[in-house]
Every structure is written in C-alpha cells, then in structure tokens.
Amino acid sequence: MAELPDTQRPAIQTSELVRFSKAAGVALHASPPPLVTGNRAGRNGHLGPSDFDLNPDSRSALLEAPPPRRAAVLVPIVAGAEPSVLLTVRTGHLSRHAGQIAFPGGRQDDTDASLAATALRETREETGIEAHFVTPLGYLDWYRTGTGYAICPLVGIVAPGFTIRPDPNEVADVFMVPLAFLMDSANHQRHSRILEGRERHFYAMPYGDRFIWGATAGIIRNMSERFSAA
Numbered sequence: 256m257a258e259l260p261d262t263q264r265p266a267i268q269t270s271e272l273v274r275f276s277k278a279a280g281v282a283l284h285a286s287p288p289p290l291v292t293g294n295r296a297g298r299n300g301h302l303g304p305s306d307f308d309l310n311p312d313s314r315s316a317l318l319e320a321p322p323p324r325r326a327a328v329l330v331p332i333v334a335g336a337e338p339s340v341l342l343t344v345r346t347g348h349l350s351r352h353a354g355q356i357a358f359p360g361g362r363q364d365d366t367d368a369s370l371a372a373t374a375l376r377e378t379r380e381e382t383g384i385e386a387h388f389v390t391p392l393g394y395l396d397w398y399r400t401g402t403g404y405a406i407c408p409l410v411g412i413v414a415p416g417f418t419i420r421p422d423p424n425e426v427a428d429v430f431m432v433p434l435a436f437l438m439d440s441a442n443h444q445r446h447s448r449i450l451e452g453r454e455r456h457f458y459a460m461p462y463g464d465r466f467i468w469g470a471t472a473g474i475i476r477n478m479s480e481r482f483s484a485a
Contacts, residue, residue: 272332278485292405303396304476323399339432354427356466382426389413408478443475443476
C-alpha cells in the first residue's frame with residue numbers, strides 16, 4: 256500500500272484517533288484481500304460481508320452470480336477534536352441508489368493503477384478532497400452487493416484543511432457522523448423492507464434525520480466488528 260510522505264500526514268491529536276490508528280494495524284488488511292466468487296467458496300463457504308448477510312435464504316443467488324464488477328470506496332475518517340466519518344448523499348436523479356447515503360467511491364476504471372487509486376480518484380471527483388489530505392490505513396473485507404458489485408473499502412485518515420466541492424451530478428450533500436457513534440454496535444439496528452416483492456433485512460444506523468443503510472451500513476458493520484476483535 257502506497258504511503259504519503261511524512262510531511263503530508265495529518266496530525267493525530269486525539270486519543271480516540273490514536274487508538275483507532277494503532278488498532279488498524281491488526282484490524283485492516285495491508286492490501287486488498289483476495290476476492291472469492293461463486294462456487295469457489297463452496298456451498299457453505301465464506302464470501303465475506305454482503306447484502307445477503309441477514310437474508311441467508313437468498314445467499315444462493317450470490318454463489319451462482321457471474322463475476323462481480325469491482326469498485327472501491329474511501330471510508331474517510333476526518334481528524335479533529337471528535338473524529339468523524341464523512342459520508343455523501345447521492346443525487347435523486349441517479350439510476351441506482353438515488354438519494355441514498357454512500358461513501359465516496361465507484362467502479363474501478365481500466366486506467367486506475369490500483370483499488371486505492373480508484374477510491375482516491377472517486378473521492379476527489381465526488382467531494383473535491385484531494386489525495387494528499389488522505390493517509391491510507393488499510394482495507395476492509397470486500398463487500399458484495401445484490402446489484403452485482405464487489406466493493407473494496409479503503410480506510411483512511413483525512414487531514415483538516417480540505418475544501419468540499421461536491422459534484423452536483425452525483426452528490427446532493429456531504430455530512431459527517433462521529434466515528435464513535437458508528438463503531439458502537441449498540442447503534443447498529445436491524446430493519447426490513449419489501450424490495451422487488453420480497454422482504455429484505457438489513458443493517459441501519461439512523462443518525463438524526465440521516466438514515467444510513469444498505470451497503471454503506473454493511474461496510475460500517477464490518478469495520479466495527481474487525482476493530483472490536485483487534
């Protein structure tokens with residue numbers, strides 16, 4: 256994993272962020288883990304966290320699905336007196352996941368040198384945060400979605416001083432949630448909705464008037480579990 260020069264590293268000033276950064280060495284992967292797909296995992300094999308975690312009766316669809324399209328997101332931990340996670344709200348006109356809360360990121364392009372490059376490029380395009388503000392800490396497990404994507408989350412600390420410039424075509428809003436709130440499993444609720452004629456169960460982390468759910472909540476849940484075990 257490429258590191259930034261020491262002169263560009265954000266100053267870590269809070270004990271919470273110091274603990275988080277130390278635990279990252281154990282909780283996170285130093286490089287993207289292998290992506291296991293289809294029947295290579297076996298009928299009861301492990302494919303990693305996915306939209307099907309709370310819907311085991313639908314898991315066979317994941318095993319039988321064609322190879323997923325690869326994407327990467329940045330899980331941006333903004334340094335400050337209260338470390339916070341930066342999230343975006345997708346615009347309402349998008350064809351998929353319109354209006355939902357998401358990490359900055361997107362599909363890997365052929366021109367991207369790595370998944371980290373994808374996450375940092377998409378973050379810059381969607382929010383205006385330049386790569387030199389980000390110190391990568393490591394990767395979470397791949398997250399599989401019901402829409403055919405495998406998402407590789409890169410966790411990184413974002414230094415203060417950046418300017419938010421949302422892409423109006425993709426991002427309706429940018430906001431932050433305290434890291435401690437999202438890492439606390441007591442705030443991880445289980446909800447359900449009828450989607451495409453079937454009841455689907457999923458994790459959600461309501462925060463004020465923000466409803467964090469779906470793949471974003473699943474990735475946060477994975478991060479919380481990995482750091483709790485570190």
